[in-house]
Amino acid sequence: MQTAPPRLRADAVRNRERIIAAARETMVEFGAEAPFDEIARRAGVGNATLYRHFTDRRDLIHHVTLSVMSRIADRAECALVEESDAFEALRRFVHDAVEERIGALCPLLSDGVDPAHPDLLAARERLDAAVAAVMGAARDSGQLRTDIAVGDLMVALTQLTRPLPGSGCMDFDRFVHRHLQLFLDGLQTPARSELPGSAVTLEDLRRR
Incomplete structure (x- = not known):
């Protein structure tokens, strides 16, 4: 039986939503190859936080x-x-x-x-x-x-x-x-x- 993934804390959910919103904006400007550093900067999080939520591009x-x-x-x-x-x-x-x-x-x-x-x-x-x-x-x-x-x-x-x-x-x-x-x-x-x-x-x- 497959177990459901653990629920994210409220602050983790907010970080995830900020990353997705920032990636959406950045990818409009730069395309799918938008720099991860720029996405993290716009989201107001560190690169490590970005990679914790999304394993790769x-x-x-x-x-x-x-x-x-x-x-x-x-x-x-x-x-x-x-x-x-x-x-x-x-x-x-x-x-x-x-x-x-x-x-x-x-x-x-x-x-x-x-x-x-x-x-x-x-x-x-x-x-x-x-x-x-x-x-x-x-x-x-x-x-x-x-x-x-x-x-x-x-x-x-x-x-x-x-x-x-x-x-x-x-x-x-x-x-x-x-x-x-x-x-x-x-x-x-x-x-x-x-x-x-x-x-x-x-x-x-x-x-x-």
Whole structure:
């Protein structure tokens, strides 16, 4: 019979959460190869504490990925429940997803996580369903154009929220919400142009 892992003390839980949050921010800037020293510095912990919680980079990336997916799904579910207008729920979710560093998700998913891990499969299924529900409600209300799918939205959000390489474009975050608003305007009906190709699903994105 397998025994459950021991529960962490409250201070250890806080340290773990700070490390994951710092890693999420750092990996948005530097990618999956973000320096552990920088992650520890931003989390306000020593390197030894970081390694006590996460044995290696793959382990840390796995938990950061789960955190990002869970928090984005939370935001989608809350927006759908709390907003009376379906397109406003989509608009709120898009802006909220930026705050949860959705730009880190695609690079992390392609850098060392096990796509068949049960925790990752469950998190992905929940996220897929939550985003599809927000988009479906907006589409059913007649406000969202019909020629896009969840994959289109996720690719656009990732592209629009990844900082530009190098240091030539400082304060990138202050432009993001402005550009997202332009993007959202383009999602509304009536569509002003015909999109090339076909709507992209999340399954399309996973094919390699």
